Amino acid sequence: MLLDLESADSPQRYDADLCIIGAGAAGITMSRRLIGSGLDVLVLEAGGFEFEPATQDLYNGAVRGLYYSVVGSRLRRFGGTTNHWEGWCGPLPQTDLSPRAWVPRSGWPIGYGDLEPYYRLACEVLELGEYDFDTFGDIKPPAPSVTPKGAPFFESFGIRPTPVPRLGATHRGMLTEAGNVRVLLHANVLPIAVEGGQVRQITVSTLGKRQATVRAKVFVLACGGLENARMLLASGNLANSSDAVGRHFMDHTFSTFAGVVVPPNEYSDSPTYRAREGIPPYSGLRVSPEAEKELEIMACSIGVIPHAIPDSLKPPGPRGIEIGFPMMIHGECTPLPESRVTLTPEIRDAMGTPRLMLDWRVDEMTQRTVRETVLRYSGMITRAGLGRVYIPQEQSELEWPFALYAPCHPAGTTRMSSDPKLGVVNADCRTHDVPNLYVVGNSVFSTISHMNPTMTIVALSFRLADHLQVALGKK
Numbered sequence: 001m002l003l004d005l006e007s008a009d010s011p012q013r014y015d016a017d018l019c020i021i022g023a024g025a026a027g028i029t030m031s032r033r034l035i036g037s038g039l040d041v042l043v044l045e046a047g048g049f050e051f052e053p054a055t056q057d058l059y060n061g062a063v064r065g066l067y068y069s070v071v072g073s074r075l076r077r078f079g080g081t082t083n084h085w086e087g088w089c090g091p092l093p094q095t096d097l098s099p100r101a102w103v104p105r106s107g108w109p110i111g112y113g114d115l116e117p118y119y120r121l122a123c124e125v126l127e128l129g130e131y132d133f134d135t136f137g138d139i140k141p142p143a144p145s146v147t148p149k150g151a152p153f154f155e156s157f158g159i160r161p162t163p164v165p166r167l168g169a170t171h172r173g174m175l176t177e178a179g180n181v182r183v184l185l186h187a188n189v190l191p192i193a194v195e196g197g198q199v200r201q202i203t204v205s206t207l208g209k210r211q212a213t214v215r216a217k218v219f220v221l222a223c224g225g226l227e228n229a230r231m232l233l234a235s236g237n238l239a240n241s242s243d244a245v246g247r248h249f250m251d252h253t254f255s256t257f258a259g260v261v262v263p264p265n266e267y268s269d270s271p272t273y274r275a276r277e278g279i280p281p282y283s284g285l286r287v288s289p290e291a292e293k294e295l296e297i298m299a300c301s302i303g304v305i306p307h308a309i310p311d312s313l314k315p316p317g318p319r320g321i322e323i324g325f326p327m328m329i330h331g332e333c334t335p336l337p338e339s340r341v342t343l344t345p346e347i348r349d350a351m352g353t354p355r356l357m358l359d360w361r362v363d364e365m366t367q368r369t370v371r372e373t374v375l376r377y378s379g380m381i382t383r384a385g386l387g388r389v390y391i392p393q394e395q396s397e398l399e400w401p402f403a404l405y406a407p408c409h410p411a412g413t414t415r416m417s418s419d420p421k422l423g424v425v426n427a428d429c430r431t432h433d434v435p436n437l438y439v440v441g442n443s444v445f446s447t448i449s450h451m452n453p454t455m456t457i458v459a460l461s462f463r464l465a466d467h468l469q470v471a472l473g474k475k
């Protein structure tokens with residue numbers, strides 16, 4: 001059932017078994033799973049069905065450290081950021097969920113085996129076809145590139161775009177008809193208070209200050225990778241005995257400007273360059289787990305994008321490049337405590353909630369991962385006779401940051417750890433401090449690998465929905 005807090009007849013009090021805060025990829029997936037579960041589910045969504053500038057402005061914030069668009073990287077409306085995501089999906093590699101001795105704070109408290117059944121469900125719901133993410137078609141390294149100990153540096157991996165990316169639009173009908181799930185639009189959740197160690201009730205408000213209270217047995221924060229942390233911090237440091245809320249912020253080190261591969265002829269027919277059914281082989285190869293371990297680097301994928309190179313990347317001189325392929329990289333970033341979201345108590349949004357401040361930092365290993373991957377890829381392309389590589393002069397030292405921008409995968413700010421001193425939620429996404437408060441989304445990622453996050457967010461959301469059905473006695 002769909003309801004709107006802006007409606008004149010909207011009640012001032014709502015009761016439910018389970019209250020999910022946020023109707024983006026995570027909130028919608030959970031609600032979908034709980035249809036017919038016997039649980040009375042209430043989903044609180046800050047926005048409406050359309051983009052509303054005043055609502056979106058609640059996402060504004062400040063940045064220091066590396067550049068990040070805290071307002072452009074997410075959408076505050078029904079369907080959340082899936083209203084403009086690109087839909088590329090794949091599971092996190094098993095090896096990157098495990099502890100890696102050389103990556104500080106690595107190792108999720110859950111393994112691939114815990115996620116796999118839910119990845120399969122996600123694959124079905126996102127209409128991704130057969131669950132096989134081992135390879136990207138027939139893309140493989142075009143020439144050997146080996147580590148000093150002889151392990152392959154690159155390997156192929158699978159990633160696919162969903163044909164149904166707008167999760168709000170695809171689930172609106174299903175949620176309208178659901179007997180046990182209500183979605184309340186224009187319900188901005190205000191900072192949360194705890195009574196007797198639990199969340200008993202919360203307050204929601206429209207921009208016009210129409211308010212209501214919501215009581216539930218269990219609450220789930222599903223507001224996205226930045227906002228989950230902001231909500232907890234603004235709620236008097238809720239669930240933060242570890243001091244990890246807001247810390248360990250990560251996104252992928254993303255660049256389409258790592259260099260340009262110039263094919264030997266005007267166009268090369270190699271699979272490295274060929275677009276497949278309209279899909280560019282942009283992420284065709286990644287660093288192998290053996291190379292990660294031996295060279296003490298992290299996950300990184302690399303490929304080329306078959307489109308014209310921008311003028312800014314064309315080298316000067318008579319042999320100017322007209323046809324070439326920008327390299328695209330997607331690198332993992334170390335979870336650093338000093339890379340963090342905090343609040344600006346002196347600057348508040350229209351609801352009176354302090355705006356966020358993001359300070360994204362990266363370390364030497366994050367930089368080295370990108371540098372090593374770009375140089376290895378360039379060497380391999382040259383050796384295979386597939387072209388020459390041009391890295392613009394000012395980037396030839398691969399100094400940091402070189403034309404870096406974030407792909408809008410904010411993660412890590414309420415990280416998962418089985419140790420309450422090192423993380424905010426446990427393996428079930430329950431906060432260590434407040435037994436009836438859960439968090440879901442990429443804010444719970446312990447590390448991010450190189451892979452786009454949303455298929456994992458969907459898998460975690462299915463898993464949490466199943467867990468809560470059991471916890472609330474309905475399974």
Ligand SMILES: Cc1cc2nc3c(=O)[nH]c(=O)nc-3n(C[C@H](O)[C@H](O)[C@H](O)COP(=O)(O)OP(=O)(O)OC[C@H]3O[C@@H](n4cnc5c(N)ncnc54)[C@H](O)[C@@H]3O)c2cc1C
Binds near residue numbers: 044082087222442
């Ligand atoms: C341009 C772009 C391209 C992308 N491409 C890809 C891609 O190809 N592959 C991929 O895997 N990922 C991609 N992403 C990331 C993807 O969109 C996110 O990972 C995903 O949407 C996160 O889901 P979520 O439910 O955690 O958060 P969101 O989808 O952001 O949903 C959060 C919801 O919470 C609501 N909310 C927030 N605060 C409150 C509050 N106080 N009260 C009530 N409700 C609230 C919001 O309105 C929103 O509906 C892309 C993102 C962008 C911006």
